[in-house]
Amino acid sequence: xxxxxxxxxxxxxxxxxxxxxxxxxxxxxxxxxxxxxxxxxxxxxxxxxxxxxxxxxxxxxxxxxxxxxxxxxxxxxxxxxxxxxxxxxxxxxxxxxxxxxxxxxxxxxxxxxxxxxxxxxxxxxxxxxxxxxxxxxxxxxxxxxxxxxxxxxxxxxxxxxxxxxxxxxxxxxxxxxxxxxxxxxxxxxxxxxxxxxxxxxxxxxxxxxxxxxxxxxxxxxxxxxxxxxxxxxxxxxxxxxxxxxxxxxxxxxxxxxxxxxxxxxxxxxxxxxxxxxxxxxxxxxxxxxxxxxxxxxxxxxxxxxxxxxxxxxx
Amino acid sequence: xxxxxxxxxxxxxxxxxxxxxxxxxxxxxxxxxxxxxxxxxxxxxxxxxxxxxxxxxxxxxxxxxxxxxxxxxxxxxxxxxxxxxxxxxxxxxxxxxxxxxxxxxxxxxxxxxxxxxxxxxxxxxxxxxxxxxxxxxxxxxxxxxxxxxxxxxxxxxxxxxxxxxxxxxxxxxxxxxxxxxxxxxxxxxxxxxxxxxxxxxxxxxxxxxxxxxxxxxxxxxxxxxxxxxxxxxxxxxxxxxxxxxxxxxxxxxxxxxxxxxxxxxxxxxxxxxxxxxxxxxxxxxxxxxxxxxxxxxxxxxxxxxxxxxxxxxxxxxxxxxxxxxxxxxxxxxxxxxxxxxxxxxxxxxxxxxxxxxxxxxxxxxxxxxxxxxxxxxxxxxxxxxxxxxxxxxxx
Numbered sequence: 001x002x003x004x005x006x007x008x009x010x011x012x013x014x015x016x017x018x019x020x021x022x023x024x025x026x027x028x029x030x031x032x033x034x035x036x037x038x039x040x041x042x043x044x045x046x047x048x049x050x051x052x053x054x055x056x057x058x059x060x061x062x063x064x065x066x067x068x069x070x071x072x073x074x075x076x077x078x079x080x081x082x083x084x085x086x087x088x089x090x091x092x093x094x095x096x097x098x099x100x101x102x103x104x105x106x107x108x109x110x111x112x113x114x115x116x117x118x119x120x121x122x123x124x125x126x127x128x129x130x131x132x133x134x135x136x137x138x139x140x141x142x143x144x145x146x147x148x149x150x151x152x153x154x155x156x157x158x159x160x161x162x163x164x165x166x167x168x169x170x171x172x173x174x175x176x177x178x179x180x181x182x183x184x185x186x187x188x189x190x191x192x193x194x195x196x197x198x199x200x201x202x203x204x205x206x207x208x209x210x211x212x213x214x215x216x217x218x219x220x221x222x223x224x225x226x227x228x229x230x231x232x233x234x235x236x237x238x239x240x241x242x243x244x245x246x247x248x249x250x251x252x253x254x255x256x257x258x259x260x261x262x263x264x265x266x267x268x269x270x271x272x273x274x275x276x277x278x279x280x281x282x283x284x285x286x287x288x289x290x291x292x293x294x295x296x297x298x299x300x301x302x303x304x305x306x307x308x309x310x311x312x313x314x
Numbered sequence: 315x316x317x318x319x320x321x322x323x324x325x326x327x328x329x330x331x332x333x334x335x336x337x338x339x340x341x342x343x344x345x346x347x348x349x350x351x352x353x354x355x356x357x358x359x360x361x362x363x364x365x366x367x368x369x370x371x372x373x374x375x376x377x378x379x380x381x382x383x384x385x386x387x388x389x390x391x392x393x394x395x396x397x398x399x400x401x402x403x404x405x406x407x408x409x410x411x412x413x414x415x416x417x418x419x420x421x422x423x424x425x426x427x428x429x430x431x432x433x434x435x436x437x438x439x440x441x442x443x444x445x446x447x448x449x450x451x452x453x454x455x456x457x458x459x460x461x462x463x464x465x466x467x468x469x470x471x472x473x474x475x476x477x478x479x480x481x482x483x484x485x486x487x488x489x490x491x492x493x494x495x496x497x498x499x500x501x502x503x504x505x506x507x508x509x510x511x512x513x514x515x516x517x518x519x520x521x522x523x524x525x526x527x528x529x530x531x532x533x534x535x536x537x538x539x540x541x542x543x544x545x546x547x548x549x550x551x552x553x554x555x556x557x558x559x560x561x562x563x564x565x566x567x568x569x570x571x572x573x574x575x576x577x578x579x580x581x582x583x584x585x586x587x588x589x590x591x592x593x594x595x596x597x598x599x600x601x602x603x604x605x606x607x608x609x610x611x612x613x614x615x616x617x618x619x620x621x622x623x624x625x626x627x628x629x630x631x632x633x634x635x636x637x638x639x640x641x642x643x644x645x646x647x648x649x650x651x652x653x654x655x656x657x658x659x660x661x662x663x664x665x666x667x668x669x670x671x672x673x674x675x676x677x678x679x680x681x682x683x684x685x686x687x688x689x690x691x692x693x694x695x696x697x698x699x700x701x702x703x704x705x706x707x708x709x
Contacts, residue, residue, distance in 0.1 A: 050611055074613030085608025089626050099612055148612070158611075 001026050002047060002156065002188065007056035009042055016042045018212040019056070024205065026155070027186045029179075031203035033196055033235065039212040040192045044158050047190065048077045060156065075099055078149035078157040078187075082164040085145065086133040092144050093118075093129040099152040117147040120181070139170035146178070150185075159191045163198065175201050196235055200224075200244055208232050221248055246274035254307055255291040255300035263298045264288040270299065277302055325385040328446055329395060333381030336402075336439040340374050343432030346413045349481070351424035352670065358430055364413045373409050376402045377436075380443075389450070396447045400461060402440050406433070407469035411477050418479045426481040428672055455694055481672040482679075485661075493661075497680060500647055500657035503575065504684075507582040507643045512636060514583065515590030520620075522591070523598060536588040544581065544646060548653045551577035578655035582646055586639045593635025597628035630696045637692035644685045648677070 002024040009017040017039040024030040032040040045051040047058060049070050058065045065073055086095050096117055097110040105113070118125050121143040133141055142162060149157055163171045179202055182189055193199050199206055200220050207217040208231075216228040224245045227233040237244055252270040267290045268277050277289055287304040344358030361370040380398040383391060414427045441462075448458040473483060486493055522529045542550070556572030559565050570576040601624050609619045625632075651659025658677040665673030 048611060050607070071613045071615050074611060076613075079608070079611035081604065081608055081611070083602075083604040085604050085611070087605060087609070087623060087627075088602075098614075102613055102618070 001059075001061055002190065003057075003059040003062075004043070004047075005057045005059070007043070007046065007053050007058060009039070009046060009051060010054045015212055017046070017053075020209075020212075020214045021056075022207060022214065022217065024188055024190060026188050028204050029182055029189045029202055030191065030205040030207060031199040032190065032192045032207045032209055033194065033199045034209035035235075036194060038209040040194075040209045041160055043209070044160055044190055044192045047156075048074045048079060048158055050074075071102075075102055075152060076154055076156070078152075078154040080142075080145045080149040080157070080159045080162045082161040086141060086148070088133050090132075091129065092123070092131050092133070092136070095133070095144060096147045096151055098148060103152055113151060117150060120150070121147045121177075123147065137170075138166050139174060142166060142170075142174060146174075146181075150187075155188055157187050157189045159189065161193055162191075164193070164195075171198075178202065196237065197244075200248060208235060221245065224248070243275055243278075246278060249274045251277050251289075251291055251302055252300075254309070255302045256306060257300050258298060259301065264290040264301055266290065267292045267296070267298070268302070269294065274307060277307055281307070324388055326387075326389050326395070329384035329443055330381050332439050332443045332446070333377055333384065336377050336436045337374060337381070339432050339435035339439065340377065341370075341432075343435060344430035345432045346410070346417065346430045347428045348417045349426055349428070350419075350422050352426070352484075356426075356428055359413070359417060361432065364409075365416050369412075373405065373412075376405060392447060392451050396444075396451065396461075399440060399443045399447060400464065403437075403444065403465040404468050406437055406440070406465060407472045407477070409433070410469075410480070411472045411475070414476050414479045425479065426484050426672075427479050428481040455690075482675055485665075485670070485673045485676045489661075493676070496656060496658050496660055496677075499575075499655070500644075500659075500681070500684070503578060503582065503647045503650065503655065503657055504640065504643045506579055507586055507647070508636060508640050510579070511583045511586035511590045511639060515587055515635075516594050518587070518591045519594035519598060522595065532591070533588075536591060539584045540588045544585070544649045545652065547581045547584065548577055548650070551580055552653070555580075573654040575655050577653055578647070578650035582643055582650065585646060586643055589638045589642065590635050593638065594628075594632055597631030597635065598624055600631055601627045629699050633692055633696040633699065637689060637696070640688045640692060641685050644681060644688060648681055 002022075004020060004022040006019050006021055007017060008015060008019050020039075020043065022030075022043075032043060034040045042051055046053045047060075047065070049065060060073075060077075068076075087098075090098075093114050097114045100110045100113055114129070115125055118128065123140065123143055128136070128140070128144075133144070136144065145162060146159075149159070163174050166174065175198060181187075191199075191202060203220055205217065206220045206223055208215045208223065210231055216223055216232050223232060224236060224241050227236055227241075233241075250270065251268055251272050251274060254274060255270065264286070266280060266284050266286055266288075268280055270291050270293055280289060281287065281304060289302045290298045291300040291302055293299050340361055342360070345361045345364055347356030347358045349356035361373070364370065376398060380395060380402065383394055383398060387394070410427070410429065410433065418425045418427055444458075444461060448461065453461075469477070473480070477483065478487070518532060522532050539547075552572040555570060555577050559571045559576075605623060605627070606619060609623045614622065647655070647657050648659035648662055651657050651663055658681050661677030662674050665671065665675075665677065
């Protein structure tokens with residue numbers, strides 16, 4: 001668990017972060033969102049003491065971060081950044097094994113861990129282990145960056161716009177993989193981004209920052225339904241909010257049990273989002289969809305009226 | 315299509331020009347000069363006067379042929395051109411041998427042949443052509459070295475069969491032991507200078523990085539040192555070192571005195587510090603900050619970052635600094651001979667004093683070769699050490 005209590009950061013006369021308080025529970029995916037210069041990156045870097053906070057307290061698992069030596073603290077926390085920061089003179093395998101080596105693991109243990117992580121991030125060992133960073137594509141380099149951050153199996157992962165420089169398709173793939181990875185590994189992740197779609201796709205806990213302060217925080221749906229002010233509303237996309245909310249809700253939330261009227265021709269999986277369902281209705285020009293489970297067996301149906309959330313009987 | 319063809323048909327102008335200039339030098343400048351002994355100034359002989367003009371024409375045929383092939387075939391026949399240039403280079407010492415046999419009177423034991431401006435210039439232009447071709451053909455470094463060695467080997471082979479009358483060789487013969495010692499001393503001084511200034515220079519660079527406020531002061535001192543003329547610096551060190559040696563017996567027993575190797579080494583190190591510190595600093599600061607940031611974020615200590623990340627990544631630029639310093643030190647060490655430090659500079663100054671050009675060359679040529687070899691070796695090393703083993707690749 002990470003806890004920031006009344007934390008500020010001054011650079012000379014200017015206040016980069018102004019009295020923010022924040023609690024990230026264990027296993028939570030927390031996204032810090034805001035325009036550039038809002039202090040989100042500074043906040044992140046104060047957690048692993050790359051920047052020292054000026055006021056307030058930061059605790060990790062109830063212990064103040066200043067009770068650890070800087071290096072010891074950082075080796076416990078995974079860290080991934082936009083430019084990947086991979087060492088250009090080291091091979092992929094050596095890059096990934098960095099923190100375990102710093103922690104003086106045996107060579108055999110480091111090798112085993114590198115192999116495990118490369119499998120986890122779907123990097124083919126034979127193909128990539130001996131390559132140098134400049135031989136990788138942007139997406140591959142970023143996978144290596146994430147693998148390196150996970151190497152010593154830290155409980156906490158700090159990520160500073162890690163997918164910022166990638167093309168949209170690679171980016172979306174990596175977002176889905178990261179989400180999946182987090183669900184499996186149960187890491188606590190603090191993720192900085194300026195891209196609201198990315199934040200909505202990933203976060204359990206969304207923190208909107210503006211001019212060094214937290215403007216609003218909570219579950220993404222809460223923010224979508226009740227934005228605190230104009231700034232949050234505009235950041236969330238104004239009129240687009242309906243679609244963004246629909247993207248967060250699964251079909252199973254609005255479906256009704258199978259009726260007597262027979263199964264509709266067009267089918268959608270129950271785990272798909274309402275946004276996907278709406279898109280399918282628009283595309284196929286239908287008002288009813290059959291909802292199926294993973295094995296393609298119909299388990300319910302979704303009408304346009306139910307989809308938009310209208311109450312009462314049809 | 316037409317423009318394509320005319321492009322293909324274009325001659326290899328660089329080589330054509332080099333060969334043209336070589337031919338002009340060959341025919342119009344004195345080929346060799348012959349003197350009956352060391353004191354008397356030599357008489358110049360043009361190529362035609364060496365063994366008659368038909369022979370000179372025959373000897374210049376390879377040059378002519380190289381130029382003609384370069385003009386007609388352009389860059390299509392690079393290996394032919396390389397072969398022809400090598401033929402010229404191998405022929406060069408043979409011509410010298412011919413001139414010696416023709417012009418030196420065997421009855422005069424002191425008679426000698428000196429290489430004339432025409433031959434020097436031809437050699438220079440041929441070497442340029444060789445460099446041009448081996449770069450164009452992307453020859454591996456060791457292959458081009460072998461190519462350079464071939465004419466040297468032919469020259470060496472010609473010495474016992476008559477080329478011992480070469481003035482340069484005669485000067486060497488007179489002081490062969492001295493020559494070997496001088497090369498040893500020269501190399502030792504250069505090596506000591508580079509090692510010391512590297513250690514001190516890296517130390518200063520690291521200090522300046524820690525304490526940026528000192529940067530200006532440090533650089534103005536180093537700049538000042540650089541502006542003192544080398545002779546003046548040697549002179550300035552004379553007094554203090556003589557005083558030190560007379561007051562501390564252990565220094566004297568080490569051989570420290572107002573003249574000799576001690577002031578030379580001190581001055582050489584002082585001159586080497588500026589390029590060394592500046593390049594080290596540029597090298598260390600040129601490392602991508604994102605990488606350093608990541609290294610800190612991973613929990614590497616300052617020392618680990620310096621040793622495992624910053625230094626290895628800075629190494630190619632650092633070696634560039636060593637290269638500049640080394641080449642500079644090789645040249646400056648020649649001047650150190652004036653204060654009795656020894657080295658190849660001795661022959662240069664002796665030769666100047668006696669108006670013996672070939673003695674000057676005996677000192678100057680090895681210095682030139684040393685500088686070229688050091689330059690090539692260190693430049694090659696810097697290339698080899700590029701991060702990720704690939705030259706110029708970004709991340």
